[in-house]
Amino acid sequence: MQKTHWDVIILGAGAAGLLCAGEASRRGRRVLVVDHAAQPGAKIRVSGGGHCNVTNRNLGKEHYLSAHPGFCVAALRQFGADAMLERLAQAGIAVEERDGGQYFCQGSAQQVVALLLAACAAGRVTFSLGNAVQHAERTANGFTVQTRAGPVHGSALVVATGGLSFPKLGASDLGYRLARHWGLPVVPTRPALVPLRVAHTGFLAAESLAGVAVDACVRYQKTRFSGPLLFTHRGLSGPVVLQISSYWQIGESLQIDLAPGVELGQLFRQARLDHPRQEVATVLAGVLPKRLTQALVTHLGVTGRMAEVADTRLRQLVDAVHRWVVTPEGSEGYRTAEVTAGGVDTGILSPKTMECRTMPGLYFIGEVVDVTGQLGGYNLQWAWSSGYAAGQWV
Ligand SMILES: Cc1cc2nc3c(=O)[nH]c(=O)nc-3n(C[C@H](O)[C@H](O)[C@H](O)COP(=O)(O)OP(=O)(O)OC[C@H]3O[C@@H](n4cnc5c(N)ncnc54)[C@H](O)[C@@H]3O)c2cc1C
Structure with a gap:
C-alpha cells in the first residue's frame, strides 16, 4: 500500500463497501478499501445458503425496521431491485425468483463477489486486506485511519463495517465505536433474524421435537408472519421465527398457530360423526407431524377414541395447536443472528447521500446503519442501495 492521501477510504470490504468502492472509483475517485479479513465479501459468499438471496422484488419501507422508517426509501428508489438485477444480467449471472419475490443466484454467491470486484x-x-482498522480521527484535510499496518489518510471516510452478527465472518463493533467516539447517536443494537431459545416446558417437555418442522403463523403484537417453523434442541427456528425475532422484545410472548388454515375444532366435530372409533392422535396426525402430535396428546393427556374424549379436552387441544402462547427465554445471540438491528441513527445521515450531517466527509452505509431488513434479500439490497447512494457523492 503506497503512502498517499486517498480521495476515499472505505472501512469494510463487504456488500456495501464493495459496491460503494466500485461506484466512487467509476467517478474517478482514488479509493482505498481496508478490511481485516483476508478475502472480501465473506458474508455475501455464505448468504442465501451459498446462492445469495441478492434482492427482493417487493422493496418498500414496510420490510425494514428503523427508528426512522422512511429513511431507507430514497436510497432504495435510487438503486433498487431492478438496478441490481440488471447488473447481474449484464454480467451473465443467472437468477431465479422464489416465494415472496426473493431473487437468488442459480449458481454460486461467489459470482456476486466477482461482479463487485470487477467493478x-x-x-x-x-x-x-488482512489489515485490522483500530481507530480513525478527523484531521484538517479529512481523516486519518489507524490500521494494524500503519496510518492511512483520506479526504472522505466511508464506514461500511457491518453489524455484530456472525463474528466468525469478521464482524466487529468498529463502526459503532467510531460513531460513539465522534458523539454520534447509535440506536441500541440487538441480534435480529435469529433463532429463539425456549424452555422445555409444556408439550416441549413431553418429547424431543428437534428437527420437526411445520407451517405456522407466528404473531407478536400486530406483527405476523406465516411460513416454516422448525423445532430445535434449544427452541425455535425457521423463517417465521427468524422474521418475528427482529420484532420480538425480551420478556414478551408470541402467539403461534401450528396449523394455520386448518379448522381443527371443525375437523374434530366431523371426525366424531364419521369416525367415532378413531383415536384422537390419529386425527391430529393427519394435520401435524407425528412427533408433535404425540407430544401434544401426551402433555394434555388427551388419549382415547373420538367418541370418548370430552369436548373440553378436545378444546384444550385445539387451543394448544391454534393458540400456543410461548415466552422465549432469549435469542441465540449474535453468533447465529443473520443481522444486527439498531445501529448508527439515521437522523444524523442524509437519506440521499448517507453523509453525516454534522461531519462532512463521513459516510455510514450498510448494516452498521439503523436500517434492518426482513428475511428475503432485503438486507443485501440495503447494502447495495446505501453503498450506491454514498458512491455517487463521496
Ligand atoms: C449467514 C448469513 C446469511 C445471510 N444471507 C443473506 C441473504 O441471502 N440475503 C440478504 O439480503 N442478507 C443476508 N444476510 C445479511 C447480509 O449478508 C448483511 O446484511 C450484509 O452483508 C451487510 O453488508 P455490509 O457491507 O454492511 O457488512 P458486511 O458484509 O458484514 O461487511 C463488513 C466488513 O467489515 C469488515 N470489518 C469489520 N470490522 C473491521 C475492522 N475492525 N477492521 C477491518 N475490517 C473490519 C468485515 O470483515 C467485513 O468484511 C446474511 C447474513 C448472514 C450472517
Whole structure:
C-alpha cells in the first residue's frame, strides 16, 4: 500500500463497501478499501445458503425496521431491485425468483463477489486486506485511519463495517465505536433474524421435537408472519421465527398457530360423526407431524377414541395447536443472528447521500446503519442501495 492521501477510504470490504468502492472509483475517485479479513465479501459468499438471496422484488419501507422508517426509501428508489438485477444480467449471472419475490443466484454467491470486484478493478480500487482498522480521527484535510499496518489518510471516510452478527465472518463493533467516539447517536443494537431459545416446558417437555418442522403463523403484537417453523434442541427456528425475532422484545410472548388454515375444532366435530372409533392422535396426525402430535396428546393427556374424549379436552387441544402462547427465554445471540438491528441513527445521515450531517466527509452505509431488513434479500439490497447512494457523492 503506497503512502498517499486517498480521495476515499472505505472501512469494510463487504456488500456495501464493495459496491460503494466500485461506484466512487467509476467517478474517478482514488479509493482505498481496508478490511481485516483476508478475502472480501465473506458474508455475501455464505448468504442465501451459498446462492445469495441478492434482492427482493417487493422493496418498500414496510420490510425494514428503523427508528426512522422512511429513511431507507430514497436510497432504495435510487438503486433498487431492478438496478441490481440488471447488473447481474449484464454480467451473465443467472437468477431465479422464489416465494415472496426473493431473487437468488442459480449458481454460486461467489459470482456476486466477482461482479463487485470487477467493478473495483475497473476503477483501480486499492485493497488493504488482512489489515485490522483500530481507530480513525478527523484531521484538517479529512481523516486519518489507524490500521494494524500503519496510518492511512483520506479526504472522505466511508464506514461500511457491518453489524455484530456472525463474528466468525469478521464482524466487529468498529463502526459503532467510531460513531460513539465522534458523539454520534447509535440506536441500541440487538441480534435480529435469529433463532429463539425456549424452555422445555409444556408439550416441549413431553418429547424431543428437534428437527420437526411445520407451517405456522407466528404473531407478536400486530406483527405476523406465516411460513416454516422448525423445532430445535434449544427452541425455535425457521423463517417465521427468524422474521418475528427482529420484532420480538425480551420478556414478551408470541402467539403461534401450528396449523394455520386448518379448522381443527371443525375437523374434530366431523371426525366424531364419521369416525367415532378413531383415536384422537390419529386425527391430529393427519394435520401435524407425528412427533408433535404425540407430544401434544401426551402433555394434555388427551388419549382415547373420538367418541370418548370430552369436548373440553378436545378444546384444550385445539387451543394448544391454534393458540400456543410461548415466552422465549432469549435469542441465540449474535453468533447465529443473520443481522444486527439498531445501529448508527439515521437522523444524523442524509437519506440521499448517507453523509453525516454534522461531519462532512463521513459516510455510514450498510448494516452498521439503523436500517434492518426482513428475511428475503432485503438486507443485501440495503447494502447495495446505501453503498450506491454514498458512491455517487463521496
Ligand atoms: C449467514 C448469513 C446469511 C445471510 N444471507 C443473506 C441473504 O441471502 N440475503 C440478504 O439480503 N442478507 C443476508 N444476510 C445479511 C447480509 O449478508 C448483511 O446484511 C450484509 O452483508 C451487510 O453488508 P455490509 O457491507 O454492511 O457488512 P458486511 O458484509 O458484514 O461487511 C463488513 C466488513 O467489515 C469488515 N470489518 C469489520 N470490522 C473491521 C475492522 N475492525 N477492521 C477491518 N475490517 C473490519 C468485515 O470483515 C467485513 O468484511 C446474511 C447474513 C448472514 C450472517
